[in-house]
Amino acid sequence: MKDHAALSEEFNIDEPRVNWHDETLWLIRQKRDKAVHGIPEWEWLRETASQVKNNVLSNLSAYLEQFEANALANGVFVHWAADANEHNEIIHSILRKHQVERMVKSKSMLTEECHLNDYLTENGIEVIDSDLGERIVQLGNEHPSHIVLPCIHKKKEEIGDLFHKYLGTAAGESDPQILTEAARQHLRETFLTRKVALTGVNFAVAETGEFVVCTNEGNADMGAHLADVHIASMGIEKIIPERKHLGVFLRLLTRSATGQPITTYSSHFKSPRQGQEMHIVLVDNGRSRQLGRENFRNSLKCIRCGSCMNTCPVYRRSGGHSYHSVISGPIGSILAPNLDMKEFADLPFASTLCGSCSNVCPVKIDIHNQLYKWRQVLVKEGYVSNTKAISMKTMTWVISFPALFAFAGKTGRWAMKNLPFLVNNKLNPWYKAREMPVPPKESFRDWYVKNRGQK
Amino acid sequence: MTVGLFIPCYVDQFYPQAGIATLQLLERLGVDVVYPPKQTCCGQPMANSGFSHLTQDCDDLITESFAEFDYVVVPSGSCALHIKDHLHSDKHPDDARHLRTKVYELVEFLTDILKVKDLKARFPHKVGVHQSCHGLRGLHLSQMSELVAPPFSKPEQLLNMVEGIELIPLSRVDECCGFGGTFCVAEEAVSAKMGKDRVADHISHGAEYITGADLSCLMHMEGILRRQKSNVKVMHIAEILNSL
Amino acid sequence: MSSREKILALVKANQPSLTSLPSLDIPVDVHLDLVENFTFIATNIGSRVMEVSGFDEIKETIAKLFLPGRIVSSFPELADIAEIQLTDPDPHSLANVNLAVLGAELGVSENGALWLSENNMMQRVLPFICQHLALVVNKKSIVANMHEAYRVLGNNNPGFGAFIAGPSKTADIEQSLVLGAHGPRSMTVFLI
Numbered sequence: 018m019k020d021h022a023a024l025s026e027e028f029n030i031d032e033p034r035v036n037w038h039d040e041t042l043w044l045i046r047q048k049r050d051k052a053v054h055g056i057p058e059w060e061w062l063r064e065t066a067s068q069v070k071n072n073v074l075s076n077l078s079a080y081l082e083q084f085e086a087n088a089l090a091n092g093v094f095v096h097w098a099a100d101a102n103e104h105n106e107i108i109h110s111i112l113r114k115h116q117v118e119r120m121v122k123s124k125s126m127l128t129e130e131c132h133l134n135d136y137l138t139e140n141g142i143e144v145i146d147s148d149l150g151e152r153i154v155q156l157g158n159e160h161p162s163h164i165v166l167p168c169i170h171k172k173k174e175e176i177g178d179l180f181h182k183y184l185g186t187a188a189g190e191s192d193p194q195i196l197t198e199a200a201r202q203h204l205r206e207t208f209l210t211r212k213v214a215l216t217g218v219n220f221a222v223a224e225t226g227e228f229v230v231c232t233n234e235g236n237a238d239m240g241a242h243l244a245d246v247h248i249a250s251m252g253i254e255k256i257i258p259e260r261k262h263l264g265v266f267l268r269l270l271t272r273s274a275t276g277q278p279i280t281t282y283s284s285h286f287k288s289p290r291q292g293q294e295m296h297i298v299l300v301d302n303g304r305s306r307q308l309g310r311e312n313f314r315n316s317l318k319c320i321r322c323g324s325c326m327n328t329c330p331v332y333r334r335s336g337g338h339s340y341h342s343v344i345s346g347p348i349g350s351i352l353a354p355n356l357d358m359k360e361f362a363d364l365p366f367a368s369t370l371c372g373s374c375s376n377v378c379p380v381k382i383d384i385h386n387q388l389y390k391w392r393q394v395l396v397k398e399g400y401v402s403n404t405k406a407i408s409m410k411t412m413t414w415v416i417s418f419p420a421l422f423a424f425a426g427k428t429g430r431w432a433m434k435n436l437p438f439l440v441n442n443k444l445n446p447w448y449k450a451r452e453m454p455v456p457p458k459e460s461f462r463d464w465y466v467k468n469r470g471q472k
Numbered sequence: 473m474t475v476g477l478f479i480p481c482y483v484d485q486f487y488p489q490a491g492i493a494t495l496q497l498l499e500r501l502g503v504d505v506v507y508p509p510k511q512t513c514c515g516q517p518m519a520n521s522g523f524s525h526l527t528q529d530c531d532d533l534i535t536e537s538f539a540e541f542d543y544v545v546v547p548s549g550s551c552a553l554h555i556k557d558h559l560h561s562d563k564h565p566d567d568a569r570h571l572r573t574k575v576y577e578l579v580e581f582l583t584d585i586l587k588v589k590d591l592k593a594r595f596p597h598k599v600g601v602h603q604s605c606h607g608l609r610g611l612h613l614s615q616m617s618e619l620v621a622p623p624f625s626k627p628e629q630l631l632n633m634v635e636g637i638e639l640i641p642l643s644r645v646d647e648c649c650g651f652g653g654t655f656c657v658a659e660e661a662v663s664a665k666m667g668k669d670r671v672a673d674h675i676s677h678g679a680e681y682i683t684g685a686d687l688s689c690l691m692h693m694e695g696i697l698r699r700q701k702s703n704v705k706v707m708h709i710a711e712i713l714n715s716l
Numbered sequence: 717m718s719s720r721e722k723i724l725a726l727v728k729a730n731q732p733s734l735t736s737l738p739s740l741d742i743p744v745d746v747h748l749d750l751v752e753n754f755t756f757i758a759t760n761i762g763s764r765v766m767e768v769s770g771f772d773e774i775k776e777t778i779a780k781l782f783l784p785g786r787i788v789s790s791f792p793e794l795a796d797i798a799e800i801q802l803t804d805p806d807p808h809s810l811a812n813v814n815l816a817v818l819g820a821e822l823g824v825s826e827n828g829a830l831w832l833s834e835n836n837m838m839q840r841v842l843p844f845i846c847q848h849l850a851l852v853v854n855k856k857s858i859v860a861n862m863h864e865a866y867r868v869l870g871n872n873n874p875g876f877g878a879f880i881a882g883p884s885k886t887a888d889i890e891q892s893l894v895l896g897a898h899g900p901r902s903m904t905v906f907l908i
Contacts, residue, residue, distance in 0.1 A: 026661040035665060041891055043644070050617070056826075057744045059620035068738040075735045078728040091875075097720035149897060150888035166888065173890045193892035204898060209808055225871050235844045235884040235899030242841035243807050253723065260871050261740060264862035267879070268826075275887075278757060278827030279862075282844075282899075283879040290840050290875065291805075301723045309730030328618065330648045334665045367659060369652030369666075370520060372609035376618035389520065396522030409523045446657040450664035451695025454486040461484040461491035465507050469495075 018341070020363040025335035039333040041169065046327045048276025049377065056272070066265050067381035070318035073256055074308060080223040080256045081299065087226025091288040094296040101131035104300045108133060108215065108248060109140055111296055115246055117142075117213045121204075123230070123237035124148040125217030126164050126321060127250050127300060130343045145207050147236040149200050156183050162337025164344055165274050165323035170336050204236070214240030218251035218297075219320070220266055224259045227287035228297065231270065231280040238284055247289065248296045253304050254317040266320060269379035273322040307355045312390045316351045318380040325374035325384055331367055340364060347374035351387040354395065362400035365391035423462060474504045476541035478534075478575075480551045480687070481513040487687050490708035494547040494578055497714040501586055505545075508537035514546075516554040520653045524558065531561050531568065539567040543585065544575045547710050549607025549686045552577035557610070577611055578710055579685045583626045588633070595712045596636030600679035601627055602670070602693065603646040604686035613685060617646050627685055627709055634712060640677040647673070651692035667696040675704055682706045740863055750825040750858045751907065758828030761882040762895055763903045767855075774852065774906050778815065781904070782848055785814025790838050791852065807841040816846040820853040820880075822868055823905070826861040829881035830905065834874045843880060849900040851880070855907050 019027075029035055053059045073080060085095050098104035104127075112120060120137070122128065122144055134144045134155075146155045150167035154160060156179045161167030168176065177191035186199045208214075216237040221228040228249055230237045241247040257266065271277040289295035308314050326332045326346030337345035342353040342361055347368060353361035365388045374384040395401055447453065459467075475498060479491040498505045511534060515527035534555065538544045546552040555575045561568035582588045603625075607613040614625035631637055650656070650666025657663075671693050674682050682697075682704065684690055690706040697704050717725075755765045768774055771793040778787065778797060788810070789798035794817055802809075818837060820830035830851050834840060843849050859865050865879075884899030895901055 022659045022661070025659060029661040029665055032665070039669070044891065053620055056620065057746060058742050061743050065738045065740065068735070071735045072737045075732050077731050078724050081724060081727065097718070097723055099719040099722055103719060147898070148888070149886045153888065166891075168888055169891075173892075176889055193889035194894050196889055197886060197894040197897060201896065201898060205811075208898070209811055225873065227873055233884070234886050234897035236897070238841070238844040238878070239898050242839075242844065253727065258737060260869075261863070261866045264866045265740065268862050277761065279824075279829050279879065279881050281761075281881050281883070281885055283829070283881075285873055285877045287873045287877075288875040290834075299723070301719075301726070305723060305726035305730055308727060311732070314730075314732070330650065330666050331659070331662050334662050334669075366522075366655070369605065369648050369650060369655050369663075371605035371648035371652075373605075373616075373618060373646075373648070376609065376616050392520070392522030393524050394522075397525065401522060409518050409521055410526065446660035447695070449660055450699060451667065451692065452698035454482075454691050454694065456486060457488050459488060461479050461488035461507075462509070464488050464492060465495075466509075469507070 021335065021339050021341070021367040022363070024339035024341065028336045028339055029334065035334050038170065038336060042327045042333045045275060049273055049324055049327065052272040052276040052278065056268070062265060062269055063379055063381050066269055066379055067318065069257065069262050069265060070380050073254070073258065074314060074317055077253065077256065077308065080258060081253060083223040084221055084226055084256055085299075087224070088297055091226045092295070093226070093288065094294070096296060096298045098298055098300045098302070100302050104131045104250065104298055104302070105133050105136040107298050108250070109137065109142070111246065111248055112142055112213055115213060117246075119143045119211055120213045120215060121145050121147050121207050121211040121240045121244070122215045123217065123232060123240050124151055125215065125250055126344060127217060127252055128215065129161065130302065131300070145204075145211075147204050147207065147240055148232070149197065149234060152200060152204065153179060160338070160343070162345060163323055163326055164321050170338065208239040208243050211240070212244055213246040213248065214244035215248045215250060216241055218249050218255050219270070220257050220263060221251055221255050222260050222263065223256050225287065227285050229263060230284050230286065231267075231282065233277075233281045235282050238282060241286070242290070244293070246294045246296070247286070248298065249286065250298045250300060253299050253301055270320055270322055273324040273377065273379040303356050307352070310355070313351060313355065313387055315382050316348065316387060318382050319348050319352075320380055322379055324377040324379065328373045328377045329368075330371060330373070331369065335367070340367065347384045347388065348382070351384060351391060354391050358395060358398060358400055362395045365395060423460070473542050474506060476538045476544045477505050477507045478511060478514070478538065478544055478546040478551065479507065480546065480548045482691065483547065483687050486691065487708065490547055490687055490710055493708065493710040493714040494545070497710055498545065500714070501588065503586070506541070511537045514551040514554045515558070516551060517653050519554065519558055528562065531559055532563050534559060535561040535564045535568045535571055538571055539564065542574065543581065544571065545578055545581045546575065547578040547685070547708060548688065549577045549604050549611050549613060550688055553606045553610035577607060577613065577685055579607070579613055579626050579630060580611060583629055588630065591630070591633040591713055593633070593713055593715050594635040595715045597680045598638045598640050598678050599631065599681045599683055599712070600640045600642060600674035600677060601625070601631065602649060602674075602682055602684035602689055604684050604689045605648050607685045608646055614646070630713055631683070631709070634715075637712070640674070640679050642673050642677060644673055649689045649692055651689050653688075656692060664696070667692050671696050671700075671702075671704070675702065679704055683709050683712055685709050742863065746860075748825065748860070750860060751855050754823055754825040754828060754858050755907075757826065758882065758905055761828050762885065763828060763882045763905050765905045765907065767907045770908065774817070777904075778817070778850070782815040785847070786812055787815045787817065788813050788838065788842065788846070789817035790819060790836055791817060802838055807839050807845070810839060810842055810845050813842065813846040815848045815850060816842050817850045817852065818843060820851040821857065822865060823853045823858040824862060824865050824879070825858050827881055829879040831865060831869060831877060831879055833872070833877035837876075840876050843878070844884075844899045846900055848902045848904070849880070849883070850904040850906060852906045852908060
């Protein structure tokens, strides 16, 4: 399987496209900046949100029980899923109970994490994603490349081709207005004919048992309010203590994500409408394990705004799919190794540790520090390739001995000056796009001995 | 006041002129500077690659070399930050802990400890300032563009004391150059692309020189510039502040 | 052991020691004209905001902008141009509504959102399925920000409620903003 470096190299073959991807996401970062600079108390909001989330993680078991009790009292069915498989089985059993073979789904990264669509498809259930971006990647048989902007990697012409093939729009049509209208008609028919709708959850309030779903398109509401059965899947970390805390998070979420002051719809679901059935599935799938990793538990504070992706200079130039995990970008790189250290050992290294991610994070997750810490864990656990380990050991050995270091330095410089083909060739990845530094006549050390030696 | 001068390994080997400028500048400002000969590297290349458990000998060397000084000055934000955040020594735990509190990157040493108000320096050129990430977000040498907080910049504060200099604006004030230590070879494609983009921002705003407080970033950008056969040069901030 | 017990036991074992909740008092004071700012922000996010003296004016505007077409409203004042009682309880029967005129309980100055509870929705799906949505709100019910909004609302939620800020929208295709994704193509706010 290809790692992040190899996938990024492929992404970088088409440089104009990399520029387009980078500039599109940078524009969103700029929108975010504009929005947050209009809020003088922004840094206070981030700190407050961070502290609320710290409290949540420190009292999660009690909040989960409180949430469950309130949800049950509100007339909602509550399910618990230890892992992805159990989550999928629960959804399937609800569908079976109602003898339903078609479901409409609004955006839920959790169901992506659980590979619910594949599971249901294998079991003969048709699932249609109703978020426009998700529908587009679904038609293209791909996965979202970004948690908020699922098809940010796709050009409108490519989307036009997909719509021509599957939704019957005119060949060559790529006007976003016209394509969106076609999707509206197609999905409206879907909403009106599906008996079961699944949504994600942005926040779940322990105090009241209600949950909040945020969308701009209104797809969660169209699905849920027309269906006989509404299923909401949520990670156990989505809990917040009290309703008033929604004020903090709803102020942060969309400003960080897209620069909007709030999503068009922030829907508060508390109990089913008359005659409707409502289910909540609480999913662990490794979250309790991450909670136990002291250095990495803060990653569970994430509210999935995607701002770390938009600001990440690597993400912008490597594309979401280069992270080969459900959640891409910096936050994905600290979440994924918890799920599988071997498969995702490359991700914490897919960063320059520039720290911009931690600065835009609305709940102040120290993302870049966690990337650094994961690197230490992954090396110790033996998930880093041998060649890298050996060269690091050699380097450590050399620089641990001053005399040897000075000698190696001299030799190295001599070699570079005299035998440029030795190092200045295509085998050296540095040299592919960059010249080597010009070696000077003498090192600082030599100069110092000569000029200040008497001191 | 006696200052121990820490010269990062690659500066020693490839950019001695930046080390010399740092030394001369501090001496001109009346500081007694000593370069302990047994120093090698701060250990960051290993630690950032996940091998922090291998840096003990390196850390012991630094601790033994610099324990005696009032301050340690490093003309590199990234190395200074690494020592500040990660230096530990089982042999000399107290010395190491103390050392972490007295390590300064050159720019912050000039603005915060020496409180330099004027410099006799002249550099009549258009200069772009590269905010290295570790200096920026680790040492807070400048305000970070992501935060809602009043702006400041310690490197620019010093550069503005230089006669004839013209600091150019940038479209992205503090984007990473893509060096990232071993990232530059492990993730060659993205690293090189980031470097190209960073350099292009400076060039499009008319820079003749790109400067900064971290030669690792400048080395990366220099590699790109020279491959492009550009006339734009990189220069460590110490060299500009020390130019007459 | 059930998954519920397993998860709760793991969480309990792994959660760090209890930390306290922060105060929600904003440290800075911002004095803005709430209605003016609301209008500015709401207009920016695609709403049409109109200050009106009463329902006669609302009726005039509706006649100008939204007729012909099916109009549904929770306001008895609009009985002569709208259905004010839904005869069919099936939400699917609302698929052909052109305009819904509903009452919002409060508006939020900082983001142009309006809170609408199930009590004023007639049917939960109505404000989402209609082609156009108009919300009527009292100017005195505009609060400064989301903290204020929740202070006023308390834990009041009859079963479903939503903040609605502008028409349904998407920018999923190359970040081009398109109004009218799945829900209303336009949103009108009548300030009374």
